[in-house]
Amino acid sequence: MSLVSSAHGGAAAHALSHQELRNWLLFVLSVVAIFALQPSTPIRQLDFWLPLFSLSLSTIVWAATTPAPNRAALRDALALGGVLVVMLASRHLEPLAGLWGRAQAPSPIGAAIVAVAVAGAAFALHNYFTPKATSLAILTVTMLGLLIALKFAPATQALSAGFRWMQGQSIAQASAIDVQWLGFSYLAFRLVHVIRERATGKLPALSLREFITYAVFFPTLIAGPIDRAERFVKDLRAGFTFNADDLAEGARRIAWGLFKKFVLADTLALIALNEVNATQSHSGFWTWVMVYAFALRIFLDFSGYTDIAIGVARAFGVKLPENFSRPYLKPNLTQFWNSWHMTLAQWFRAYYFNPLTRALRQRGWAAPIIIAIAQISTMLLIGLWHAITPNFAIWGLWHGVGLFVHNRWAEWTKSHPLLPSRSAALQQVASAAGTLLTFHYVALGWVWFAVSDTSTALGVLQSLIGWQR
């Protein structure tokens, strides 16, 4: 940093100060946000411990994946500790304590013990352990284990019982909805990404501050997108001054996102298919309307959040990856999944689909079988990532089978073209028909997504095709 500032004189020094200020601001805002946005839970103090666990996990993973001793680590750790002390103190000191609720003030000693234990583990990992495949694998499995525990209701309920027992609360009242761990899914994806990239040696060395900012970056806590660490850190390290361009572009994206989410999506939510109205509708036509409303609502809601996240980040000079690219206008399911929740699809492609297909190919399996297994299992996992329930599994299979069928169709039509290649008009008609078909395939898939009960979903599908329920 000092070389940069001396090389570019006063103006560069000014830019550097903006950059440093921005990076510290993002770091502090992200750490504070993970506490502030964490939903309260019936389990006492859990809304403090869960964010602390997120930060602890991030710190441990940073320590395990950072190869060389990092001189800034002590400074960053002290800063992190400072913010944590403020967050802890805010639960004990008026008037801030009132915001959290009386039962939400954890013991400072308990918090200190956890912080010291995490710091000790991180210090040990950082200084005395060379990252090895085994230790990285253990961290990956831990992360995935936690993810499964949070997505599988009986396991989450057991987790709730454990937390309740530790807090001296009634275990009998343990419920899966007690444990709402803000942004853990996205955190887990980011941490697994870092671990995997470290294993392959592609990950640049990140400071603790950069790493924590990346892992719990506040605009992306709730709904992504899932950025890549090496790309994210490039933005943090690039020269930056607060400027009107970034602010204008950020504000435009935020305004558009707010409109999509709070005007369009929330309005459509009134008539979108849901658990209750799914069983009440007696008209196939109006059920179609409800399904369309759900399809549009989920897109506008999710992409609205993404726009807001991208806009907020952009105002700080961070260019997050896009997550949606007009998915409902794509002419086939493969292109749909290349434009819907793109960063999630890319994550699964990088860390599940590609390794699996490579492994199966090495065994000499036939291509169609490899594609079937890889596509269907990938989509099944994406479905189960939402929650481990039959309907999400069916939703995943629905898309997996759809992708496989499209893949085979695309292969077949390569050797058996259905349309004369020179007929642009026919190609356009075919493309429009493909878009319509793809949208409806996706929309019908949302039925499994919108209701949690399989028989209700089947009833809705029957109603849509005109069968009496």
Added chain:
Amino acid sequence: MRHTWRALMRLALKAALMVLAVNIAFALLNPVPALGRLSAYHVLLPPRLRLPFGETPERAYNLSLFDLNAMFASHAIAAPKAKDEFRVVLLGDSSTWGFLLRPEDTLSGLLNAMQLRTADGRRVCVYNLGYPIMSLAKDLLILRQAMSHQPDLVIWLVTLESFPASAQLTHPLVQRNPEAMHALTIAYHLRSIADQARFTHASFIERTFWGQRRALADWLRLQLYGVLWAATGIDQYYPESYEPAQRDLDPTLEWKGFHPPQLPEDALAFDVLEAGAQLAREGGAEFMLVNEPILISQGRNSDLRYNFFYPRWAYDTYRQRLAERARQQRWHYLDAWNLVPPSEFTNSAVHLTPRGSQLLAEQLAAWLSALPLKGSERR
């Protein structure tokens, strides 16, 4: 596109000025009443069979709003009147609206199912304009709006709880329509409510786009919930169970601050009732009055009170005066107060079960057919 801080400031200033201009224009032009007449109902959506009302919109697919234009535009009565139609409107409280009743089990639903015809062959079409508030002034306000839809007969179902002069103007539906209510007060010399200057007159800020955001959102939600009304036929929340109307009663004899035998004539808003009758007749409609059924309890202290609402002395005095007023004014009058047995009430002393509603509908149909007007008979 390159931006400068100065350009951004200019943009923000322009945006602020535009927002200000739109708000001022909105306040001056007041487009809400005109907007209320725009409706997806009758065009894209089937009309509602009762006026919009609902405290839990997400479960009822219905909501309470205060824009009478929007309320009527969503209602079946907004359809053009057919040549062979004998149009009957029912006014009243939650009992007429049909609390806990499916649309087909309400009084209007049951009367329509009977497919009545007048002596000259016209189809009797009954429209439910009940609204779940106990206030005659509210009924009068609704009747004023209903008269533009050419009713041939107005049937007003009333009960004592709607009569206290002091409670006529308290509901937001009345408060939020001060001009119409004020016009009625002046036109019909409504002494019982004239001195209750408690109308909410919107300030300039409240008339801006920002100030009207709730009214606009309600209008939009009314259109949207029409989709679920069309899909499900549901327009109110039907709980799986409810607390039955109280049968064992407190021994108190007090009613609205009055004690036996003092129930002053001016404490009851008979002038509002008379205004309604006059309004109906001025519009060329027949007028009929029904004293709606009440729960006559047989539980503890039922010798003192009929039900949760009424001490016997107060209700008896009211009944006597209502009958007397109907006789004086030569109104068609049906006193159905004891028509329905106690077992046919639901969660209130005036809310009927489908069977209770059927009893009232049969009585009303028989009474209609005996009336010396255009006549009605079952097919």
